[in-house]
Amino acid sequence: MVSDVQGELDLAGLRRVYGTPGHRLFYRLVCRNARHWGWTEPGQSKWRCWRAQRRLEAVLGRKLALPPGSRVLDAGSGSGVVARQLATRFGLRVTGVDLMDFHVREANRLSARAGLAGRTAFACGDYHRLDHPDRSFDGVYSMETLCHAYDPARALAEFHRVLRPGGRLVVLGPAPLPKAELPAAQQALLEPYMDAMVLPGTRRYDSRTIGGLITGAGFRLEEELDATRYYLPTTEALYAYFRLPYAVLRRLGLSEHWLGLRSTVEMYEVRHHVAWLVHTAVRDD
Numbered sequence: 001m002v003s004d005v006q007g008e009l010d011l012a013g014l015r016r017v018y019g020t021p022g023h024r025l026f027y028r029l030v031c032r033n034a035r036h037w038g039w040t041e042p043g044q045s046k047w048r049c050w051r052a053q054r055r056l057e058a059v060l061g062r063k064l065a066l067p068p069g070s071r072v073l074d075a076g077s078g079s080g081v082v083a084r085q086l087a088t089r090f091g092l093r094v095t096g097v098d099l100m101d102f103h104v105r106e107a108n109r110l111s112a113r114a115g116l117a118g119r120t121a122f123a124c125g126d127y128h129r130l131d132h133p134d135r136s137f138d139g140v141y142s143m144e145t146l147c148h149a150y151d152p153a154r155a156l157a158e159f160h161r162v163l164r165p166g167g168r169l170v171v172l173g174p175a176p177l178p179k180a181e182l183p184a185a186q187q188a189l190l191e192p193y194m195d196a197m198v199l200p201g202t203r204r205y206d207s208r209t210i211g212g213l214i215t216g217a218g219f220r221l222e223e224e225l226d227a228t229r230y231y232l233p234t235t236e237a238l239y240a241y242f243r244l245p246y247a248v249l250r251r252l253g254l255s256e257h258w259l260g261l262r263s264t265v266e267m268y269e270v271r272h273h274v275a276w277l278v279h280t281a282v283r284d285d
């Protein structure tokens with residue numbers, strides 16, 4: 001069990017986001033335990049969200065570009081869906097770290113059930129202060145988790161520390177456009193959303209500054225990809241599916257118990273003011 005030793009980590013807030021029965025049910029039934037967006041290219045259907053999620057995991061695997069057997073850290077591993085995909089499709093050996101004990105239990109249980117316990121392992125931890133020795137991984141990735149970091153620079157420095165020289169980092173996730181480019185109305189929508197979803201990282205970086213945080217942690221940036229156009233079809237499909245159920249829950253005053261639904265619906269309102277970025281970087285020394 002992780003504790004909030006320095007008073008920086010909003011553990012109670014994150015438990016509220018991920019732990020409510022509504023939220024957990026939403027992710028289990030609707031997202032089949034994956035807690036991330038999807039990737040859709042022109043000509044591909046946006047309505048099959050599970051397929052889009054598998055495509056996004058494949059994008060991550062290709063950006064990691066590590067040979068089978070490589071040791072990889074999944075920072076913020078959730079229920080381990082991404083780790084299992086990388087283990088089966090790319091032959092990687094994945095160690096997941098997540099703050100939520102119930103995510104870790106679920107990840108280990110699902111991996112055992114899939115016969116992947118030997119290639120994936122999950123433990124409770126805060127990726128700002130990892131237990132792992134220096135240079136112990138060939139790769140590190142974070143799939144839609146850096147937005148939760150209370151100190152993204154420190155988290156990235158930890159990722160750098162645990163990577164061996166030549167090791168690779170892939171960071172995927174949303175970043176708001178710089179404040180100066182955000183109309184007041186959109187800012188007013190984003191602020192409460194960022195608080196409700198406990199996204200302090202998105203107050204510490206924006207779409208223009210996140211790359212500088214990565215290089216500031218010692219990495220050489222190989223690619224900064226604005227992938228918003230590949231993520232937007234998932235935003236549109238989820239909005240179409242869940243707009244009405246969410247409106248009903250909201251009317252009943254239950255929306256706080258269904259934060260997964262809230263994020264899928266409210267992301268639509270701010271979709272043109274959030275960039276979805278994929279950063280690929282290398283530890284050279």
Ligand SMILES: C[S@@+](CC[C@H](N)C(=O)[O-])C[C@H]1O[C@@H](n2cnc3c(N)ncnc32)[C@H](O)[C@@H]1O
Pocket residue numbers: 014018033034035036075076077078079080081082097098099100103125126127128142143144145148149
């Ligand atoms: C949006 S979910 C993504 C989960 C997983 N990467 C996936 O794509 O299915 C974010 C995850 O990050 C975890 N998390 C947030 N802050 C963390 C921290 N400081 N250390 C470890 N895990 C963290 C949350 O518990 C949650 O499981």
